[in-house]
Amino acid sequence: MGKVKKSDIMEILDSYDKSDITIATLGSHTALHILRGAKQEGFKTAVVCEKGKEVPYERFGVADEFIFVDEYKDIVKEEVQEKLRSLNAIVVPHGSFVAYAGLSNVEDKFNVPMFGNRDILRWEAERDKEREMITKAEIRMPNKYDKPEDIDKAVMVKFPGARGGQGYFICSSFDEFNEKIDEMKARDWITDDDVKDAHIEEYVCGTNFCIHYFYSALNDEVEVLGMDSRYETNIDGIVRIPAQDQIEANLSPSYVVSGNHPVVIRESLLPKVFENGDKLVESAKELVAPGMNGPFCLQCLVNDDREIVIFEMSARIDGGTNSFMNGSAYSYIQFGEEMSMGRRISREIKNAIAQDKLDVIIT
Numbered sequence: 001m002g003k004v005k006k007s008d009i010m011e012i013l014d015s016y017d018k019s020d021i022t023i024a025t026l027g028s029h030t031a032l033h034i035l036r037g038a039k040q041e042g043f044k045t046a047v048v049c050e051k052g053k054e055v056p057y058e059r060f061g062v063a064d065e066f067i068f069v070d071e072y073k074d075i076v077k078e079e080v081q082e083k084l085r086s087l088n089a090i091v092v093p094h095g096s097f098v099a100y101a102g103l104s105n106v107e108d109k110f111n112v113p114m115f116g117n118r119d120i121l122r123w124e125a126e127r128d129k130e131r132e133m134i135t136k137a138e139i140r141m142p143n144k145y146d147k148p149e150d151i152d153k154a155v156m157v158k159f160p161g162a163r164g165g166q167g168y169f170i171c172s173s174f175d176e177f178n179e180k181i182d183e184m185k186a187r188d189w190i191t192d193d194d195v196k197d198a199h200i201e202e203y204v205c206g207t208n209f210c211i212h213y214f215y216s217a218l219n220d221e222v223e224v225l226g227m228d229s230r231y232e233t234n235i236d237g238i239v240r241i242p243a244q245d246q247i248e249a250n251l252s253p254s255y256v257v258s259g260n261h262p263v264v265i266r267e268s269l270l271p272k273v274f275e276n277g278d279k280l281v282e283s284a285k286e287l288v289a290p291g292m293n294g295p296f297c298l299q300c301l302v303n304d305d306r307e308i309v310i311f312e313m314s315a316r317i318d319g320g321t322n323s324f325m326n327g328s329a330y331s332y333i334q335f336g337e338e339m340s341m342g343r344r345i346s347r348e349i350k351n352a353i354a355q356d357k358l359d360v361i362i363t
């Protein structure tokens, strides 16, 4: 099956009544402020909801229209797509949308206009592609080790797939690597296949900042809209146990995000924050035209050399934007009003409609 063609999407968009656009998304992840922001900008809203998961969208009153499905992944079903098109919907993709719909389905089967660059989603999903894009931008990442025999200092060992960091571990030598691998296998947290695909990178000891950028393709400008740090189960529980008891408890860490704290970064690091955003937008333009287009996130650790080291990126709205549904310190400085990432997306769509440039921001 071929990929969804931009020309087909533009044809659908041509048939839309531009004075009656609906902003739609899947009921999960960042849907609350995507929909609330759309209303603030004067759009109608629709949410595609798994039956039984509608409560927040009803109780917070953010959706005009509910489209119920048995399972989230049914958002790609033809009748759901048809319904979305009949509402003149522009869909905002988020992490859960991509995970549930399936990346290939979004690329090949989802014939509904989407905000942003559909083709870039694969670049955040595959670790090698992600690394290629970030290093091409000459942004500092944790050094990667090709084989465990080379381990010469603290490293973090990661495994493929979205597993919330279960089975991830820290070690400092080849012997310790082998010991911990055996431990993780004994717990059934990893398999022999996983071991072959183990990703080993320098352990960066520092503080966590997930920096939420918005690239406005209309203005050709990168904005810093907010920052969060992650609240992760069970690692944030483990660190509340005194060291002696930690050893006795023999717990293995996992890194399942269970919440987010809003955070600000020391001001002297902001020039670098903007530089990183600008550089990534340039490398994305070269690798996967038209590039970033809308929200993206760089997940960083700041070490004691005050380096900003990027260990992961999102090439769409990141869950941590929930920490500033009513605006952040930075979005206030920029806009002087309550600007969430969701609202910023709808502002861009509104501006594009006014300038007759929807083709620049929709795929």
Ligand code: ADP
Pocket: 142, 156, 161, 162, 163, 164, 165, 201, 202, 203, 204, 205, 208, 230, 232, 255, 301, 311, 312
């Ligand atoms: P996943 O996306 O599989 O959950 P991440 O790559 O986000 O895993 O890593 C999980 C957590 O581990 C992150 O929140 C971060 O705090 C920490 N982490 C990731 N990479 C490193 C690293 N190189 N050095 C130190 N900590 C790291």
